[in-house]
Amino acid sequence: MIRLNSRQKEAAEFLYGTACVIACPGSGKTLTMTRRIANLVKNHGVSPERIIGLTFTRNAAQAMREKLYPILEDLATRVDLATIHSFCYSLLKQEGKTFEILHGNEQLKFVRQVMKKKRIRNIPVGLIIREISLAKNNIIDTDEFADLYTGDETMLKIADVYRLYEAEKKKKLLLDFTDLLFESYLLLKGEKEIRQKYQDSYTHLLIDEYQDVGPLQVEILKQLINNHRKSSFWVCADDCQSIYSFTGASVGNILNFDKVFQNSQQFILDTNYRSTPEILSCCQRLIDHNTKKIDKVLRTKNSTGAKATVIDATNEEDEALQLVNEIKGLTESGTYQFKDIAVLYRANSLSRPIEDGFKQHQIPYHIENGSSFYQRHEVKVLLDYLRFINNPDSDDGDDALRKIINIPNRYIGKTFMTGLESFSNKRNVHLFQGLKTMPIEVPYLKKFIKDFVCLIEPLIQDVAQLEPAEIIHILREGLDYDRYISDDDIPSPDDSKIENINQLQLVSAKYKDIPALINYTETFKEENSNNKDGVALMTVHKSKGLEFPIVFVIGMTEGVMPNKQGEIEEERRICFVGISRAMNLLYLTYPINYMGKNATRSRFLDEILED
Numbered sequence: 001m002i003r004l005n006s007r008q009k010e011a012a013e014f015l016y017g018t019a020c021v022i023a024c025p026g027s028g029k030t031l032t033m034t035r036r037i038a039n040l041v042k043n044h045g046v047s048p049e050r051i052i053g054l055t056f057t058r059n060a061a062q063a064m065r066e067k068l069y070p071i072l073e074d075l076a077t078r079v080d081l082a083t084i085h086s087f088c089y090s091l092l093k094q095e096g097k098t099f100e101i102l103h104g105n106e107q108l109k110f111v112r113q114v115m116k117k118k119r120i121r122n123i124p125v126g127l128i129i130r131e132i133s134l135a136k137n138n139i140i141d142t143d144e145f146a147d148l149y150t151g152d153e154t155m156l157k158i159a160d161v162y163r164l165y166e167a168e169k170k171k172k173l174l175l176d177f178t179d180l181l182f183e184s185y186l187l188l189k190g191e192k193e194i195r196q197k198y199q200d201s202y203t204h205l206l207i208d209e210y211q212d213v214g215p216l217q218v219e220i221l222k223q224l225i226n227n228h229r230k231s232s233f234w235v236c237a238d239d240c241q242s243i244y245s246f247t248g249a250s251v252g253n254i255l256n257f258d259k260v261f262q263n264s265q266q267f268i269l270d271t272n273y274r275s276t277p278e279i280l281s282c283c284q285r286l287i288d289h290n291t292k293k294i295d296k297v298l299r300t301k302n303s304t305g306a307k308a309t310v311i312d313a314t315n316e317e318d319e320a321l322q323l324v325n326e327i328k329g330l331t332e333s334g335t336y337q338f339k340d341i342a343v344l345y346r347a348n349s350l351s352r353p354i355e356d357g358f359k360q361h362q363i364p365y366h367i368e369n370g371s372s373f374y375q376r377h378e379v380k381v382l383l384d385y386l387r388f389i390n391n392p393d394s395d396d397g398d399d400a401l402r403k404i405i406n407i408p409n410r411y412i413g414k415t416f417m418t419g420l421e422s423f424s425n426k427r428n429v430h431l432f433q434g435l436k437t438m439p440i441e442v443p444y445l446k447k448f449i450k451d452f453v454c455l456i457e458p459l460i461q462d463v464a465q466l467e468p469a470e471i472i473h474i475l476r477e478g479l480d481y482d483r484y485i486s487d488d489d490i491p492s493p494d495d496s497k498i499e500n501i502n503q504l505q506l507v508s509a510k511y512k513d514i515p516a517l518i519n520y521t522e523t524f525k526e527e528n529s530n531n532k533d534g535v536a537l538m539t540v541h542k543s544k545g546l547e548f549p550i551v552f553v554i555g556m557t558e559g560v561m562p563n564k565q566g567e568i569e570e571e572r573r574i575c576f577v578g579i580s581r582a583m584n585l586l587y588l589t590y591p592i593n594y595m596g597k598n599a600t601r602s603r604f605l606d607e608i609l610e611d
């Protein structure tokens, strides 16, 4: 078992009161939190049920339980380890609240209906959901929201939607993810008995990744804190890894911790056990450029290693090829395995050239908690359109038509499809022929089908003359596809669906006809694209809390990392999280041409490398 250093030990042995553990990356804060739980149970007779450990992701809760198990054995299963959302879900259910969760596409449809009732158009539904969620995460109700945005026409329309959205959800007993938190907060704050019950059941409250906890979550935690002499509230955080400001989280959580929670004790863990001194210096030089932070000197006793390697590439394809060569060199020597390597990027769409390169050179990989580029919904739909256009009167064409007929939404339901299938069957024709000849009574369906046929038919006729990239372009215009896609945007900084289809268009330009492109994309269903022992590909946000012997941070150009829409200090922290995942070797790569345009190398590279 790993021996804690003296500071970790002090933090792990903290018993009663409030404590904030401020830690640098790789300094064992997660390890310390686990040990503290074990210490409370083993050495202080605290019943495991009296302890709650809140983590940022379900994976993190699971990882913590696995670490606890060897120490506490069966007792480990009795400690409540959960994300704050799942904790709130259970709380509401336990208190007898009846509700269903509204999320994903259902939430989009729901908000669209509200917009329709309010006659509001031209505001992306994704933006509306983001704004409402941000407001709720900041405990801003509908009236305050409207007051806050007096004079701002768009935001006032959003305020209108917010108001009706709340009322409609209430009527239908629906809660979205933020409501789980909000309703729990109201319940805990408003009902003394319930609050008391939870305060009594959890005498020790521990929170991981406190830097990414938003104002609403802080308020929930305050309701749960037990002020009894023999209780504790213990958080660990790294202000430099705060990367979720889009949910209302703020570095201020840590900077002001001792003001919000007076008489709290602070522990600083500044010894990094993960990285070489060279990698740590890169982290330090980068983060020194941020002003909003707690000054820390990052230290490690680890042996020296290689300097960070910078790779400049002519474009994304070349960047991928250079990655392939490096990875081959590293793995062929037998020193490293593919699973020791992670490729991190700021935006999801950056995986496309890398996946292409890996496929071509048989490098096994997997996308961490996500799907391969060619399996992503917005990409797959366009590929299905191409498949249909290529061969509409075939079984494959029928299959593709079933997938695309209602995207974007044409209000086609099961009854219509059953009718179409049986109409076509009786006449022994494929579905598209059936669709063109079947009498359609409902006026709006008639119009949607007519529009669909008018767009698709010329493409089918000219398929031999058109290249896949041209067809994709026409489809994007004709279907108003980009709008459809961006409306589908669920709040996330790295959800870049339009960038994904831009990438698809770029790669499709390499193929002269649809079958060649489709055949190529089909190969990504193979095992090598989802090999858990392969190289891990993921966004920096997904890499939070993880570590790898070798890390490649790619796409280090201005506009990408830092992202053009991001706030610069937050973008720097994102980069910091990425590079601090590396244990032995760090590679920083950038293309001087990105998406066919000149790109400037990221200012972060200069900061990381400066003397």
Ligand SMILES: Nc1ncnc2c1ncn2[C@@H]1O[C@H](COP(=O)(O)OP(=O)(O)OP(=O)(O)O)[C@@H](O)[C@H]1O
Pocket (backbone or CB within 6 Å): 002, 003, 004, 005, 008, 023, 024, 025, 026, 027, 028, 029, 030, 031, 032, 238, 241, 272, 273, 274, 544, 545, 546, 547, 580
């Ligand atoms: N005292 C120690 N001795 C040896 N190794 C340690 C010690 N403390 C932590 N480690 C190791 O250092 C690595 C980082 O630990 P951990 O993931 O807990 O850090 P962290 O502070 O949560 O990191 P981050 O915030 O960057 O995700 C792990 O491999 C862990 O086993």
